[in-house]
Amino acid sequence: MPNADATLRVEFNARRPLLQQLAATLEEKTREALEGVSHIDRIGFRVKDTESFMTKAGDPKYTSPLTQIEDQVAGRVITFFRDDIQIVRDQITSYFRGVEHEVKEPENATEFGYESDHYIFVIAEHWKPEGWAEESEMPVTVELQIRTLFMHAWAEPQHDIGYKANVDRITQRELAWIAASAWGADHKLNELADRFAGQDSD
Amino acid sequence: MTAGRLISAFAYEVAPxxxxxxxGGEISVTPALQDALGRTFDRSKIADAPAVTFTVDMGSPTRSHPVRDAALAIAFDTSPQLALVEGLAARLADAMDNRSKPSLLMMSVHEAPTASARRLLLWTFPQQEVFNLTMRGGHPSLELLDAFNRESNLRKAALLEGPNDRTGMLSARVLDLQSTATDRSVADFWIVEFLEAQMQMSDVEGTQLLARALRAAYTKTKGDDVAQEELSTAIGALRRQTGQRWSIDEVATRFLSDAAATPFLGAVRSEERHAAFVVEHDRFDHLIQYRRFTLxxxxxxxxxxxxxxxPGGVTITEQSGTRRLQLDAEIQEEQVRTRA
Incomplete structure (x- = not known):
């Protein structure tokens, strides 16, 4: 339905400034929630780009994409070590009101691939920028991902490469090998951090 | 915002x-009922009341929650409604304190501005004694009746709105004048026990916001001893309060005159001023920490x-219009520092 798509695109673009204000508020709030927590590499929020929103909105499961797509505003916290993820979870869930938590990892124990914590939080009324209430069908939730540097190091480039058409078998094998290497490095780095924890750094 | 066209309504008497x-049961929808509920809705100002989020099962694919699930099914009439409403009546009876009088549990379903959404209003009106004056055979007669008072300060309400999907009715606006009571069992009855929800502003966020606003106001009122004293009094009182919910607005109203309230309120966004939270003492102390005096x-x-x-700490006294500081304590450590 080209006309419906065009209307949806216009509506999404029209609300981007409000979504961007919300993203900025959430980034500030996340920094506040994680104040004093060590080993945080970065915290960031972004508004979904229009093309990506339109692609997702094409999924027939979304009957009201402007409300139902939950990562229109999404954030990411990247930690140094795996053990830091639980610390971040505890801080974040004492600050934000969550409605969903999923630990994403390959189902099969012999597979290596995408790993990340995904949270869905309700957008609190006091975070909504001025003008939000005047719009209809605004999103009610946002997404937050928590992962380590090595989880991220694999996830981001493979998102670019892995989703391309015609990825041949050898490329898939190479991606799996990189995932396994990242997983191993992540665990080893965590072990080293544990070993040296409590020792004074110069 | 108005309540919206009434679709269905239910009422039950519930005792602790x-x-x-x-x-009780389903009530016929009439223009008179629509009008009465509409006026109650308008007068309550529930559309602007504090917001809560339901404590849903975060592992459940449907975001399962006893009140939200029932509200969605009642609002969209996807299951036998009376059984669901009676389930909520049982939940209310269980949450009520034995000392409470019976209440009227009312539920009404309304159209929402978005076609795919519905609005559900939950009310409890407490039973109170009222006089009824009638004339019989030319003589006045005064009767004492029990009635459910829709204007009572003890009434509670929740306004849920949304579509019948994973994103619908995850939050509610809540009217509860007792939510700031110092007795936690009274304060928590409606929001925590019955609705199984949390205020949208977490205690951590609220405490950080409060401390930041107080620090900013303290800095901005430099030279204004009266304003600074008010801020110090507020800090001292907030440190001693236990369990009570505050909002930034309430702190300003309770403790501060204009000179201190203006910079205090100016340090937070207007949307943040009404949200309620409990001050976390350890965090508040950590964030506020020290008061600095230059003699x-x-x-x-x-x-x-x-x-x-x-006793045994810093004492501030006022003598002939000047404030004086006294302290007598053992020195445990001293440092030589440049005057930066």
Whole structure:
């Protein structure tokens, strides 16, 4: 339905400034929630780009994409070590009101691939920028991902490469090998951090 | 915002710890009922009341929650409604304190501005004694009746709105004048026990916001002793309060005059001023920490708030229009520092 798509695109673009204000508020709030927590590499929020929103909105499961797509505003916290993820979870869930938590990892124990914590939080009324209430069908939730540097190091480039058409078998094998290497490095780095924890750094 | 066109309504009388059956059922939708509910909605200002989020099962694919699930099914009429409403009546009876009088549990379903959404209103009106004056055969007669009072300060309400999907009715606006009570069982009855929800502003966020606003106001009122004293009094009082919910607006109203309230309120966004939270004492102390005094002889005293105006701590007195500081304590450590 080209006309419906065009209307949806216009509506999404029209609300981007409000979504961007919300993203900025959430980034500030996340920094506040994680104040004093060590080993945080970065915290960031972004508004979904229009093309990506339109692609997702094409999924027939979304009957009201402007409300139902939950990562229109999404954030990411990247930690140094795996053990830091639980610390971040505890801080974040004492600050934000969550409605969903999923630990994403390959189902099969012999597979290596995408790993990340995904949270869905309700957008609190006091975070909504001025003008939000005047719009209809605004999103009610946002997404937050928590992962380590090595989880991220694999996830981001493979998102670019892995989703391309015609990825041949050898490329898939190479991606799996990189995932396994990242997983191993992540665990080893965590072990080293544990070993040296409590020792004074110069 | 108005309540919206009334679609269906239910009412049950509920007593504390009462088991089923409950007296009540579905009420016929009439213009008079629509009008009465509409006026109650408007007067309550519930559309602007504090917001809560339901404590849903975060592992459940449907975001399962006993009140939200029932509300969605009642609002969209996807299951036998009376059984669901009676389930909520049982939940209310269980949450009610034995000392409470019976209440009227009312539920009404309304159209929402978005076609795919519905609005559900939950009310409890407490039973109270009222007089009824009638004339019989030319003589006045005064009767004492029990009635459910829709204007009572003890009434509670929740407004849920949304579509029948994973994103619908995850939050509610809540009317509960007792939510700031110091008795936690009273304060928590409606939001925590019955609705199984949390205020949208977490105690952590609220405490950080409060501390930041107080610090900003303290800095901005430099030279205004009266304003700074008010801010210090507020900090001291908030440190001593236990369990009570505050909003930034309430702190300003309770403790501060205009000179201190203006910079205090100016340090937070307007949307943040009404949200309620409980002050977390340890976090608040950590964020506020010290009060710094510069004396007329150049001496600087930095004192933890916990040690001001307590026996053995820093004492502030006022003599002939000047404020004086006294302290007598053992020196445990001293440092030589440049005057930066």
């Amino acid at each position: 710890k009462q088991a089923a059956p409950y007296q 007329s002889n150049g001496v600087v005293v930095s004192a933890p708030f916990a040690e001001i105006d307590v």
